[in-house]
Amino acid sequence: MANPSIKEVAQRAGVSVGTVSNVLNRPWIVAPRTRQRVQDTIRELGFVRNEAARHLRAGRSRTVGLVVLDVANPFFIDVARGAEALADEHDTMVVLCNSDGDPHREGRHLDQLEQQRVMGILITPVRTDSPRLRSLVARGTPVVLVDRAAAHGGRCSVSVDDRLGGRLAGTHLVERGHRRIAFVGGPLSIQQVADRLAGVTAAVEEAGGVSLETLEMPTLSVAAGRAAGERIAALPDASRPTAVFCGNDLLALGFLQAMAAQGLRVPHDMAIVGYDDIDFAAAAAVPLSSVRQPRELLGRTAMELLQEEVEDPGAHRHRQVIFQPDLVVRESSDLTRAD
Amino acid sequence: MANPSIKEVAQRAGVSVGTVSNVLNRPWIVAPRTRQRVQDTIRELGFVRNEAARHLRAGRSRTVGLVVLDVANPFFIDVARGAEALADEHDTMVVLCNSDGDPHREGRHLDQLEQQRVMGILITPVRTDSPRLRSLVARGTPVVLVDRAAAHGGRCSVSVDDRLGGRLAGTHLVERGHRRIAFVGGPLSIQQVADRLAGVTAAVEEAGGVSLETLEMPTLSVAAGRAAGERIAALPDASRPTAVFCGNDLLALGFLQAMAAQGLRVPHDMAIVGYDDIDFAAAAAVPLSSVRQPRELLGRTAMELLQEEVEDPGAHRHRQVIFQPDLVVRESSDLTRAD
DNA sequence: CCGTGCTACTGAGACGTTTCAATTCGATGG
DNA sequence: CCATCGAATTGAAACGTCTCAGTAGCACGG
Numbered sequence: 001m002a003n004p005s006i007k008e009v010a011q012r013a014g015v016s017v018g019t020v021s022n023v024l025n026r027p028w029i030v031a032p033r034t035r036q037r038v039q040d041t042i043r044e045l046g047f048v049r050n051e052a053a054r055h056l057r058a059g060r061s062r063t064v065g066l067v068v069l070d071v072a073n074p075f076f077i078d079v080a081r082g083a084e085a086l087a088d089e090h091d092t093m094v095v096l097c098n099s100d101g102d103p104h105r106e107g108r109h110l111d112q113l114e115q116q117r118v119m120g121i122l123i124t125p126v127r128t129d130s131p132r133l134r135s136l137v138a139r140g141t142p143v144v145l146v147d148r149a150a151a152h153g154g155r156c157s158v159s160v161d162d163r164l165g166g167r168l169a170g171t172h173l174v175e176r177g178h179r180r181i182a183f184v185g186g187p188l189s190i191q192q193v194a195d196r197l198a199g200v201t202a203a204v205e206e207a208g209g210v211s212l213e214t215l216e217m218p219t220l221s222v223a224a225g226r227a228a229g230e231r232i233a234a235l236p237d238a239s240r241p242t243a244v245f246c247g248n249d250l251l252a253l254g255f256l257q258a259m260a261a262q263g264l265r266v267p268h269d270m271a272i273v274g275y276d277d278i279d280f281a282a283a284a285a286v287p288l289s290s291v292r293q294p295r296e297l298l299g300r301t302a303m304e305l306l307q308e309e310v311e312d313p314g315a316h317r318h319r320q321v322i323f324q325p326d327l328v329v330r331e332s333s334d335l336t337r338a339d
Numbered sequence: 340m341a342n343p344s345i346k347e348v349a350q351r352a353g354v355s356v357g358t359v360s361n362v363l364n365r366p367w368i369v370a371p372r373t374r375q376r377v378q379d380t381i382r383e384l385g386f387v388r389n390e391a392a393r394h395l396r397a398g399r400s401r402t403v404g405l406v407v408l409d410v411a412n413p414f415f416i417d418v419a420r421g422a423e424a425l426a427d428e429h430d431t432m433v434v435l436c437n438s439d440g441d442p443h444r445e446g447r448h449l450d451q452l453e454q455q456r457v458m459g460i461l462i463t464p465v466r467t468d469s470p471r472l473r474s475l476v477a478r479g480t481p482v483v484l485v486d487r488a489a490a491h492g493g494r495c496s497v498s499v500d501d502r503l504g505g506r507l508a509g510t511h512l513v514e515r516g517h518r519r520i521a522f523v524g525g526p527l528s529i530q531q532v533a534d535r536l537a538g539v540t541a542a543v544e545e546a547g548g549v550s551l552e553t554l555e556m557p558t559l560s561v562a563a564g565r566a567a568g569e570r571i572a573a574l575p576d577a578s579r580p581t582a583v584f585c586g587n588d589l590l591a592l593g594f595l596q597a598m599a600a601q602g603l604r605v606p607h608d609m610a611i612v613g614y615d616d617i618d619f620a621a622a623a624a625v626p627l628s629s630v631r632q633p634r635e636l637l638g639r640t641a642m643e644l645l646q647e648e649v650e651d652p653g654a655h656r657h658r659q660v661i662f663q664p665d666l667v668v669r670e671s672s673d674l675t676r677a678d
Numbered sequence: 679c680c681g682t683g684c685t686a687c688t689g690a691g692a693c694g695t696t697t698c699a700a701t702t703c704g705a706t707g708g
Numbered sequence: 709c710c711a712t713c714g715a716a717t718t719g720a721a722a723c724g725t726c727t728c729a730g731t732a733g734c735a736c737g738g
Contacts, residue, residue, distance in 0.1 A: 002479060003456070003478060003479065005723090005724055005725085006724065006725065006726095007724075007725095015687075015688085016687065016688045016689065017688090017689080017724090017725080017726090018687070018688055018689065018690095018726085018727080018728090019686085019687060019688075021725065021726055021727085022686095022687085022726095024725095024726095025726075029685090029686080029687095030686075030687085031685085031686060031687085034686080034687085046474065046477075046478055048450075048453050048454055048478065049454050049724090049725085050395070050454070050456060050723090050724050050725070051451075051454040051455045051456070052391050052394040052395040052400065052455070052456060052723090052724080052725090053391075053395050053693090053723075053724035053725040053726090054724080054725055054726075055391040055693095055725090056389070056391040056392050056395050056692095056693050056694065056695090056723090056724080056725075057692075057693055057724080057725050057726050057727085058693085058725090058726080059693070061391065071416055071419070071420070072413065072416055072417075072420075072618075074411065074413070077410055077411055077416070078411075080410070081410070081411075081437075084437070093434075093451055095432075095434050095435075096434075096435050098420075098423070112390075112432055114387050115387055115388050115389070115390040116390045116391070117342070117389060117390070117391060135385065138385075139342060139385055139387065140341060140342065222618060222622065253619070253622045254622075256622070257621070257622050279411075279561060280592070280619045280622070282596070283561065283592045283593075283595070283596050283619070283623060283624065284622060284623065284624060285622065285623060285624045285625070285626075286624070287624075344693090344694055344695085345694065345695065345696095346694075346695095354717075354718085355717065355718045355719065356694090356695080356696095356718090356719080357696085357697080357698090357717070357718055357719070357720095358716085358717060358718075360695065360696055360697085361696095361716095361717085363695095363696095364696075368715090368716080369716075369717085370715080370716060370717090373716080373717085388694090388695085389693090389694050389695070391693090391694080391695090392693075392694035392695040392696090392723090393694080393695055393696075394695090394723095395693090395694080395695075395722095395723050395724065395725090396694080396695050396696050396697085396722075396723050397695090397696080397723085398723070
């Protein structure tokens with residue numbers, strides 16, 4: 001009635017369970033006649049392998065967990081696509097988990113994934129070095145950090161040079177003549193955000209005579225960007241920055257909306273540079289300048305490192321891959337393109 | 340060394356495996372002293388439950404599969420969030436799978452999910468009634484259709500009245516005086532798209548004296564929308580439609596970009612109405628009018644129906660829940676709001 | 679006809695958990 | 709002191725698969 005097992009297939013086909021298993025896993029060692037008979041029976045009975053049993057037997061599953069900070073951010077979706085593309089080639093499944101920037105949620109997902117004995121975990125952690133993550137690794141689950149460099153050599157990581165990204169944005173704005181710049185970021189406890197700030201700070205300091213003020217928002221969302229925009233728009237003209245560098249594109253989009261709502265023109269009254277260069281950045285009210293990251297490549301490379309580690313843990317040496325971002329200048333920070 | 344099992348915990352704590360299992364699952368029946376001792380041992384050894392074994396024993400997993408047409412579409416991400424919110428309350432995990440509109444990919448995901456013996460599957464199927472899905476149900480995996488009404492009473496479904504949505508958009512454009520309207524849609528094999536077209540068609544026919552032309556694109560993506568926009572922009576002024584209704588917001592955003600690139604003003608030269616009202620619609624170059632669907636509620640309700648079915652299959656009666664969409668008018672179709 | 683070597687197949691054991699009937703152990707009451 | 713009872717604990721079976729040592733059968737050469 002319910003799902004037939006390998007045993008029932010064996011019985012019906014008149015062979016042993018071992019033979020059915022062989023048909024499934026190493027068909028070439030089974031005589032063609034037998035193989036055919038078993039395959040027919042499988043179809044007839046509608047037999048479906050029980051992954052849980054395989055998994056229990058094998059000790060490890062064929063699943064990889066991917067824990068991201070925000071599924072609503074298309075940046076992470078692209079990272080996931082990259083990871084999944086490679087996973088497909090390895091007959092592996094990717095489970096996407098959303099921590100939403102909450103360490104507690106992150107912990108819950110890690111628990112679940114560890115209980116599932118996943119092959120490994122790709123994660124953009126909420127905090128840099130949680131003990132939870134450390135114990136995970138200690139107990140034998142390979143972890144690859146995504147979009148964040150590993151502090152120690154204890155694990156692999158794939159990241160983008162966020163300091164450089166911040167510097168690119170800062171230098172660009174300084175070169176366009178801005179002397180009052182604001183940085184709108186998410187919580188500085190997120191390493192990427194802190195690094196981007198450090199980058200823009202360095203660029204500004206080198207330039208000299210340029211002020212940089214920081215607005216730390218609780219999240220990296222469109223709503224937070226809108227709130228930040230409203231606060232900045234409320235400043236008197238004289239003290240209001242003329243350019244803003246946002247910690248990611250969601251913030252930038254929100255900020256842009258606020259500018260429109262408050263009647264400030266972009267880029268005339270306010271230049272904006274975002275981060276990530278998500279697809280929607282180019283489609284915004286005013287096309288957004290943004291620091292581009294190789295999103296899919298990030299995910300794909302992380303999965304590559306993980307597969308490498310899983311396939312030969314002995315030979316594997318942890319590596320820190322760091323990509324370079326580049327700046328895409330569009331209308332939001334370029335007066336020459338504006339009407 | 341490796342992950343300790345319940346057996347090693349039992350040994351170390353000087354109890355039987357049954358007792359450890361009881362501490363884990365029904366702690367109240369274990370004497371406090373023993374319970375404490377076992378819990379200490381668990382912590383000491385870093386014991387982590389093996390979900391595969393539980394699952395094998397239990398016969399079914401605590402996971403639900405959610406198969407969507409396009410993860411890059413924020414609409415489905417919101418649906419997923421709604422589903423996950425409820426899943427959390429039931430201590431259930433959601434696995435998000437992306438069919439990308441490809442029946443083959445969809446089939447692969449369904450195979451994987453069935454092998455995992457998931458509790459159930461929430462799916463926006465590529466085609467209306469695939470045999471693959473039917474056999475899944477026949478073999479005992481509960482399926483709830485999402486964003487699509489079930490043709491027969493054989494399963495639950497949660498959907499939005501797409502015909503009504505199309506009608507709202509059509510009526511709106513007709514009322515604004517448009518007499519040449521275009522529908523830009525994804526493949527009409529997708530039921531939602533066909534229904535939206537049917538709705539707008541009905542609205543146009545009722546109005547009389549209004550022409551509707553259809554442009555069927557291969558996908559519901561920003562790129563496809565851009566391509567559609569370029570084709571329509573290339574038409575001579577006299578025969579070019581003055582308004583377009585796009586099958587979803589991604590198409591609409593792409594279409595909007597093409598208008599800007601070709602020098603056509605929105606809404607003056609071309610009015611645009613999208614579908615889904617994703618968050619980015621409001622942040623577009625010209626804020627998009629769009630037909631809004633209760634995205635999270637869609638996911639949450641689907642999960643509710645599934646849980647209901649799983650918890651008491653006997654008492655469960657399949658239901659078709661249908662929500663009403665509504666139209667959000669913004670600048671892209673409203674001359675009075677444009678500068 | 680026997681030994682050898684091969685191919686094809688068999689069957690038991692193990693993976694880690696849950697469950698449940700069976701057992702042990704004290705305490706209580708007669 | 710024995711019978712009884714309840715609480716606490718035990719131990720084995722079962723879930724479905726894979727693996728591996730073993731067996732059967734056959735062909736071939738000597």
